[in-house]
Amino acid sequence: MEALGYQFLIERYELNVLPSYKKCFLTTHSIRRKEIMQEGEHEFFPVKYYRVGDSWHDHLLFALKYEGVNLAVMKAMFSKIKQSDLVEFVKSKRTSVYLRKIWFFYEFLMGRELPISPVKTGNYALVLDPDDHFVLDNTHSVKARRQRLICNLPGTVDFCPMVRLTARIKDAQQTDYQAKFAEMIAQYPSELIYRASQFLYLKETKSSYAIEQLAPDQKRTVNFMGILQQAGRNELTKELLIQLQNCIVDERYADSGYRNYQVYVGQSITPGYELVHYIAPKPEDVAPFMDAFLTVAYVLIHSESNPVITAAVLSFFFVFLHPFGDGNGRLHRYLLHHILAQRRFGPEGIIFPVSAVMYKNAKQYDEMLESFSAKLIQKIQYKLNDAGEMTVENPTADYYRYIDFTLIVEEFYQIVETTLRSELIPELDYLLAWDRVRAKMRNIVDMPEQKALQFITFVQQNNGTFPKRRRELFVELSDDEVTKLADIVNSEIFRNR
Secondary structure, eight states: OOEEHHHHHHHHTTOOOOOOSEEEEEESSSSOEEEEETTEEEEEEETTTSOOOSSHHHHHHHHHHHTOOOHHHHHHHHTTSOHHHHHHHHHHTTTSHHHHHHHHHHHHHHSSOOSOOOOOSSOOEESSOTTTBOOOOTTTOEEETTTTEEEOOSSOSSOOOBOBOOHHHHHHHTSOHHHHHHHHHTTSOHHHHHHHHHHHHHHHHHHHHHHTTOOOOHHHHHHHHHHHHTTTSSOOOHHHHHHHHHHHSOGGGOOSSSOOSOOEEEEEEETTEEEEEEEOOOHHHHHHHHHHHHHHHHHHHTSOSOHHHHHHHHHHHHHHHOOSSSOHHHHHHHHHHHHHHHTTOSOTTOOOOHHHHHHHTHHHHHHHHHHHHHHHTTTOOEEEOTTOOEEEOSOOHHHHHTOBOHHHHHHHHHHHHHIIIIIIHHHHHHHHHHHHHHHHHHHHOOOOHHHHHHHHHHHHHTTTSOOGGGGGGGTTSOHHHHHHHHHHHIIIIIHHO
16 A cells, blocks of 8 residues: 555655554555554545655655644654755745745754744634644644744654544543533531542552552552642642652652662563563653643643643653652552642542542553553663663654643543443442432431441442351341341341442
């Protein structure tokens, strides 16, 4: 098959970039069609409708028209072509929106101006089409006056998260989850919401640790619950992130700054053999990336850009950076709550228990991480010594700058939907059922709360009936009272679980 667009450029110039999710090809068929492959999307274009020349600018124009913006491919390609060829191409018709965009992208990505005089007249156009890409809102977008464009890229040249608005994402955006969350919570008494929030903070803490197969002690549990309760109340800064990291790890592994050594995620198969799953940026790249992360985070959090997408791209970029020696995964999941809280995604004081859903759907969560890591690992050259210390031998920074977060966003929307439907509301309903059970139980026997909790737990653990082996713990109750109390639990709480 003959490649088109970005794939043509990757092959022709042997560009050292991560594989694109979407690849375009010429076809002998008369109909334009798409196929979803295991490795991504393939789109086929009939020759008679989409004739393309054999030059880089023909294929770059094709890519911008039919594939959207791929900053990584453009940056790699710009370093391969002669600047004079690009200048000549832009000057041939610099009033064209697509040529102005190519001109803009060159200066944005390469950090230098082309010897082209500014465009004096014409309407301003958007750099990214908001119908196709996640973009910065109008208030925070800035004018690129030389090209008469409005830069609505959701990041900087050092870190710009890219999200293609697929049909799946557009469909999810039809639901106002923010309003849906508030509407659901409003149906419950405020006292019950308060009780639920305490339980959800605990559940979210345990789930976040369980994802990493960790069981926090009481001190660590209290610490993590505490930072979750403060989520969204302070601006993200280096100092705050260090403070949070210190709270959730063993004090012996508390960091005073970003890491200055190479880290990776691996699995020991046999002595001396490590299966490497993920490699974080080189130590010298961590601080610049974190500076860019905090800059972009501040703008996106204080903008009107989509809060769900904002939380997804920022939190996952953080875990891909792995800026600390320990605690990165838990901080990554904390950031989901922090960003959603700062964007007022839900009522104040109510946590949105996404970690619990991620824990229950571990395969989905792993696939989100692997949507980037599986492509990245193929590009990094590294060595491991006998102590398991890694040395990365090739430049890798550009692989992390313009990550395609599309699949991550698609799946995170599903997690948001599942959290509302299957995690948050059932917990609130359970508490309501608990209140009804306690009221009915008091009509039979007004027992102490701890004793009632024991009784209810035993019935739940025994599939809706009171276990005979526990009878000696309730000798004060008659057989008739035990039967009636068990029936109450079975009819309310047990069936609601």
